[in-house]
Amino acid sequence: MRRLADGGLIDRNQPVEFTFDGKTVTGYKGDTIASALLANDIKLIGRSWKYHRPRGIIGDGAEEPNALFQVEEGAYTTPNVRGTQAEIYPGMVVNSTNAWPSVKFDLLSVFGLFARFLPAGFYYKTFMWPQKFWMFYEHMIRKASGLGESPRENDPEHYEKTNAHCDVLVVGAGATGLMAALAAGRAGARVILADEQGAFGGRLLSEAGIVDGQPAASWVEQMVSELQNMPEVRLLKRSTVFGYHDQNYLTIAERINDHQSIAERQGPREKVWRVRAKQVVLATGAHERPILFGHNDRPGVMLASAVSTYINRYGIKPANRAVLYTNNNAAYQAALDLDAAGVAVTIVDCRSDADSALVNSVKQRKIQILFNHVVAEAKGAPVSAAVVKQLVKPGVLAAGEKIINCDLIASSGGWNPAIHLLAQSGGKVRWDDAQHCFVPDLIVQQQRSAGAANGSFTLAACLADGLQAGAAAATAAGHTAVDLTVPATDQTESFVISELWRSPNGPKPWRGAKQFIDPQNDVSVADIFLAAREGFHSVEHVKRYTAMGFGTDQGKVGNIAGMAVLAEALGQPIASVGTTTFRPNYTPVTFGAIAGPEIGGTLFDPVRKTAMHGWHEEHGALFENVGQWHRPWYYPQGDESMDEAVNRECLATRNSVGMMDASTLGKIEIVGPDAAEFLNRIYTNAWTKLGIDCARYGFMLGEDGMVMDDGVTIRLDENRFFMHTTTGGAAPVLNWMERWLQTEWPELEVYMTSVTDHWATTAVVGPNSRKVVSAVVEGIDFDKDAFPFMTSRKGTIEGVPVRVNRISFSGELAYEVNVSAHSGRMVWERLYAAGEPYNITPYGTESMHVLRAEKGFVIVGQDTDGSVTPVDLGMNWIMSKTKDYLGRRSLERVDCTREGRKQLVGLLSSDPQVVLPEGGQIVNQASDQIPLPMHGHVTSSYYSACVGRSIAMALVKDGFQRQGETIYVATADGAMLPAEITKPVFYDPEGERQHG
Amino acid sequence: MFLIPCPYCGERDESEFSCAGEAHIDRPLDPDALTDEQWGDYLFHRKNPKGWHQEQWHHTAGCRRYFNMLRHTVSYEIKAVYKIGEPAPEIEQ
């Protein structure tokens, strides 16, 4: 047991038992997994994913790259929980992550051999190899490492989301954040103070200093209770601000229950706060960074500040004998803390000398300081000694070495402000030459950084900075700041640092003991040099090539050092290498938190069903998704295949009568004295002279002249039209028309209403359709001359008003019966019953596609693709020559009239049983010559039972002139299918049947 | 995620809106009077400023009105919204 006799912020009256890799471990309330393991002298907590090297705890917070655990089992399991932040609770089940078969049994030291096959760029190089090699590697890698396991069961917990507005959001509740919140709160601002930890105080919880005449931790308590008493201040602990989006919109994940045993949990596990803040204060602190040396990934190598945390906050004696390796004087505090905890310590300082109050107090304690020295290498795993060498001058080592026996090497290479949220918000950073770190520079949102996040690395400066930032934010949000004094502190040591990123190791830095930059992804100094040698010079490319910073820690410990090493390899200053992009999330967020209360069995996307949906289900329909609609696809009988069902449905329709649910087609009512003029401008053809109760097919073009949507529009009255759009086009077409009406033609008096869901539509199709419809509908004369093709009539079914449109998407005699959706199923059932003497056959979208293709009717979006004009479709007849309309001028552009445009044709494959592949490319010769010019592609292709052979439609360059020619359709397996170019009409070419 | 002050409804979440691109592109009154190049300019050429940008927006899942917005493409600050037909506010880039 390494627990000190007293001290720390743990509750020694509340022991907490949990299991680690199946063994019972005891800590105290207030411990994290990491502190409890260290207190029990458990140093080896996992293995690295690539080399399978033993790994220990490095840090004490969000930056931790190694201490990632699988917490809980079964449905409650969570992967990659950072042990440095996760609080322990009774019965917690913790397992190491990268430890197959176990952390102790080093079966995979064989990976030391294997590792030479895993250099930087491994993934890229491997993907270039034949796939079977990759499968071999993947099998080994997944077995050997894997960063945690996803749960295999549904999540039993629930999650919430909430929205909040505030004047000032303060991110981070260390000394800076507490002062900022106090200053803003006293000014009367509505404040949210969020901190990722279970307790407020930030680094003050790790330090032994005095603030306002009392120990730092008690000053924190006093501040928190004062803030709690302000009604407009909301305190959020265990709450990570993980995203900083546009317009001061920030997202916070509050972990409400993860610190309690599953039995004790009440309410949601997590809550995501979506906050819109007038002003933001980023008091996110800074992350200490290591100095890199050989074997610096071994258990027993830690950050100096983390050592102070484990001593002061958790009451742990972290070692018996320690080496503290530093390039700055702030790290000397860790030497004092180690000394006070009874740990013998030697300071290895790369600088020639140091002089400050803090350094002098270390000197007074007779702690050994080796100036002009570096730690070259760690020995042992866990660490048993440090190999120390003398510097002759920067970058050059003297001959000889000292071996210092120790079980801890703490290092401090300086501090990196936590600029992640600033960068996410669009802010820019600059390189600070004095403190050797990136600090905030340009800000673009209503925001200020303060304290260590702004490069102020002393407590005195943080307290002053926080107060000033909080007051300024409150003022900017419209409040009046009150006078407050900055509390006094004994921590006034200014920050002095010399640049040193890694211990020099000779002229070939990639040789010798590996110096690790990113321990989570096993990226070393050698990998960065290799990437630079192979020509990767941009930091973004090097990141992707080496996987540096790709882990769940996103390189919080190592990335800046990695950039410095790249700068060294390229011979450039760090400032010109720059940083990689900081993206949300700051730390990983669970999928549950993001999904929120919607988590569960059904999808969030709405499902649209027609009024007749239940009937289709009862009659065995299979459904396909068309947008959000579930449409009947086909209605198999017995053990019919899809082809058999579609053939039966098509034949029944052409030979007798079929029926289809057409309710999903978009329907828009267009009303007003200028409605006809409006349609004239929207559609390619003319509408003014269309008679009442008459229908017309229309094409809608984009202003670029390309076909956008099509459908039949009926004139219900002088000033009232009923427009059909495609199923997928309903919403975009309405937006499109409203845009022109509102922005360009406000002089037109037109009103539009979407009525898609108001009407249920049953299409009755086939030579017997008149007999069926006339048997059911009252009040309409169905005589073929009294109710001709492309007209519309009003009638009733059982007293319910219906509108019957004699229009056809199959080329057959057909009627579409529209009724209020409430009566949709009743009308469908009446028509079905009336059709039974004629073996009426319901059909779905698949047969609909075949029937229209037999007639050569296009489907916008299938036979067109946004580059097709009506001329390309051979539909010049639909374009008025006497009026302007959207897209007309574009059709005269040179590109729309040139030769070589793809034109719509029919294709008949030489083998009538072969159905050409849709999307298949069309070539002129059956040759394997490369390149083979492509002349078009198949857009629609089916087997037609009515024609007795396969049919297809295609877009072919200059296709109109190529009737009768043979082309070839290339298939994925290399075959070339011959086919003849024809007109795209395969059935009833004179179009007589629909007039029957 | 923007908070957009619709000139008809007040402040609403961005998810209710859709952006319709650059504002103040008037459809030529006599398209036939334009050369192909001039017509192509109307069709395809758009500003891409780093700074203030006049945009057309649609309150698609709200009042369904189109309106114009003056928005900064770096800070995303929305300086003004104004109804179709109203003059654009002055811009100092």
Ligand SMILES: [Zn+2]
């Ligand atoms: Zn609105």
